[in-house]
Amino acid sequence: MNNKFLFALLFALASCHTSFQSNFKEGKNNKIISDADGESDQTITKIIAPYKTKLDSLMTIRIMVADADLTKGSPEGSLGNMVCDLLMRYAQKQKMQADFCVMNNGGLRIPTLYKGDVFIRTVYELMPFDNQLVLVKISGAKCLELFALIAENNGAPVSGLQMVIDNSKATEIKIGGKPFDVNTDYWVLTSDYLANGGDNSGALKNPLERIDKNSLIRDILIAQMREMYFDGETLQAKIDGRITKK
Amino acid sequence: MxxxxxxxxxxxxxxxxxxxxxxxxxxxxxxxxxxxxPKRLKILHTNDWHSRIEPFPAIDKNYGGQGGAAVRASLIKKIRKESGELLLLDAGDIFQGTPYFNFYGGELEYKLMSEMGYDCVTLGNHDFDGGMDGLIKQMPHAKFDFVNANYDFSKTPLQGKIKPYKIYKKQGLKIGVFGLGIELKGLVPDKLFGNTVYHDPIAVANEVALMLKKEKKCDLVICLSHLGYKYKNNKVSDEVLATQTQNIDLILGGHTHTFLPEPIFYKNLINKSVCVNQVGWAGLQLGLLEYTFEPFVNTDAKPSSRLFSLTNTENV
Incomplete structure (x- = not known):
């Protein structure tokens, strides 16, 4: 009998506590919005200041203007289209024999490049990884593997390549406007990340030939945008049916 | 039992x-x-900060004005003032995502987390983006511990710098914290992780958690995981980890940038509760879990939870 009594007493003592009190506003799902208390910690702000000042002087340089929002999308998106188109233009200028360009949506790290000024910072946020530009020559058969992967993934950022995804299969494939020929080898412009087999892109690995440009894709995009802007061009949100779904 | x-x-x-x-x-x-x-312990946690030192710019339609280290730090300070000793943890991918990382290599991220008083972090795949040498270079700026139990670093320069687990004594409690990382092959360029060997997270977790619970007699065993919350296929994830292990009380996750509105409770191999939580990414939220250890009451420890959205009201 005493056991029970003592246990109840101990339990009562143990349960007797005040619940956690906070100044933060409580919302649904236990979610507390700190809107009333969102002040900055001054020590932190002071630590950041010298880094921010130096960075801002570099990052806030305007290099381009976008006429509309450019967005990531499937099977094609205006953001991925722009990136690949710019890389193809760069390749042509450099006399690189690229037949088509393919990148991965995972490598584009902002969902939207907003209408208006494009700063160096914007391109850093779009493409923070230090990926380099690579040109690989692969067989028609390997190309088919790559196209199958693109179709399975419901599209990818491309340029110089057209296809219709029919039931997760790549059909009506065209390269540079001409029908794809499985007996031809093609030069593919891409990132070293994909050329090394990243994102399951094994088809690009172990190519017939590989040329490493040793330039960061981000730096190429910045240079390309600057040049275009200097020539009076702006960025368009282009969706031209390069990859469509049946 | x-x-x-x-x-x-x-x-x-x-x-x-x-x-x-x-x-x-x-x-x-x-x-x-x-x-x-009763003994009470608050655990604060973040994941996938991705170098978001400053709040998102006002122009950002999703997160304009949200996040930022300065607001997070002031909230952490406030909670510390209210409740004293607590655990402050991060589940990885501190690096990469803004020019701060490209230009300073993670130095500022580590300095700020040290100032906020982080106790322990695990490694995400993007923490390898500066290579292992890049990571080692920034470590002097980190006044917190790094844990991972399923990467074998013995043939790499990280040998001895990452501990499999760490035991903390807070509020009179003994808390074991260990880390688990995602398979790096195919996700991170080979040259960046070198000879790091990946081991099966489930087997490792069972081994380490058993040791922490039984041998080291920890009151609470926490896994900092960068495996990801869950996948459509049966790839190892926090959900798989929670259900296929024992002796883990809490899994604080990352990698999939999952905004869980509240922690999810699973039953482990022996039908005990495991709490899993993840708070999105980019330092937009801070998770808070509070454990209450009632004396003589030997039940599953289930924490109460709070979630803070971090918004800088001064700049908006």
């Missing part, structure tokens, strides 16, 4: 009764009260 715990408890109460006696209980209730006061 539960039966033996119950009889242990009865035994313990009998002994207590015998030692204290009713006279003593009546004469000094304060002492008894002191002995039976």
């Amino acid at each position: 539960e039966e033996s715990q119950k009889s242990n408890r009865k035994q313990f109460i009998k002994q207590t009764l015998y030692l204290v006696g009713f006279g003593a209980l009546a004469n000094s209730p304060v002492n008894v009260l002191a002995q039976t006061e």
